[in-house]
Amino acid sequence: MNEAPQPIRILIHGASGRMGQALLRLAEERDDIVVVAAVSRSQPAQRVVEGVAHFAVSELAGAPEFDAAIDFSLPEGFDAILQLCAERGAALVSGTTGLEVAQRDAMAAASTRIPLLWAANFSLGVAVLSELVERAAAALPGWDCDIVESHHVHKKDAPSGTALALGASAEQGGAQPRYQSLRAGDIVGEHFVQFTTLGERIELNHRATNRDIFARGALHAAVRLARRAPGSYRLRDLLS
Template identity: 75%
Template sequence: MSETTRLLIHGASGRMGQALLRLCADRTDCAVVAAITNRSPVQRVVDGVPFFAAKELSGAPAFDVAIDFSLPEGFAPILALCVARGAALVSGTTGLDEVQRAALEAAAQRIPVLWASNFSLGVAVLTELVERAAAALPGWDCDVVEAHHTQKKDAPSGTALTLGAAATANGAKVSYASLRAGDIVGEHTVQFTGLGERVELVHRAGNRDIFARGALHAAARLAGRPPGVYRVRDLLD
């Protein structure tokens, strides 16, 4: 592996893909060597980054890590390419079915993989705090409250479900509440309530760049790791 992690951005024309390209340009620990878009690119090279259509994926140059924020139908090809080339995969693509998740687990026998519903480093720390609180406060009520912009369709959010699963795995019985209002980027509160006292663990996202920064942070640290399934929190240091 080279000192600078070579990245392939899969889903480069989307909101996250554009943020990854923009933010990676300011980093010294990684560089984008290929950007993959669903449709044929209007320009083949933009700011020094070569662009490829999804159907040209096999022709992409060598890379250390693929960062995938695309659609479920594009997941199998990028996973297969990573396995074939021995490259790591970081994915935030939502809507994966059971077959695709099983394929990801199988791929982890050969390459390092990371799938997450949220790449915020703060949310990674929040998840760990939720686990500790749930284990330390047996019998307390646990509520996960999330708020997002009006265009978000799924409720509870994927992050809320991840936080709830962390609490459930440590003995809590979780209830969910969702709010859709204005242009809220994302707010998550995990509340533990006992007799006469309450603990609130809160994360608020001020902009969407935090998710791209987290994905770049994870990718730079996942490259060269042994095969296996990783979490964002495993790569915080």
């Protein structure tokens, strides 16, 4: 009789943030994941919360063994988790934004030793959209390509990182995308990609209505990425 596979051991880096809290909550719903450590900038008020050991960033080296780290922290905390994953041969899934060129270079170097994924958006739907955009652009040379993104009023960057990533997919297919941004209300995230020529138009659209989708996508990626060969992966590479 075959034994059930062991759960993937996860370390969550940036556990006190909104994404970190969502990851901790949603990981409890999965049988294929066990969170072995939660790491935050500040000293934890409790060492163990609901069975999960909590550490300050300064104590990162003392974290237990893990198969994959999920990092949603700040640029100043990124180097330490990247180094720890490289030292331990563990996978790294990161959504930390604002990284410097040197940090991106360090990621590229680390990907020769560990499986690594950095993404601006962890929605599985957006990963599929990215692939569709690239395919459409390649199949429709000479068509106009427009990307319109909408987010809540507090989002400062425009175009969004996701819109730029979709634009990169369009460029990969040979298109030259144009961008428009809208900031209104409490919109979680909407991305609309349109290909237009004389007499016809193709519209590809994704709407996020709940931020939990990003945490679920990161957990999905960590499970798929753990124990893979070293390399730099995209979320769309881990859909199946």
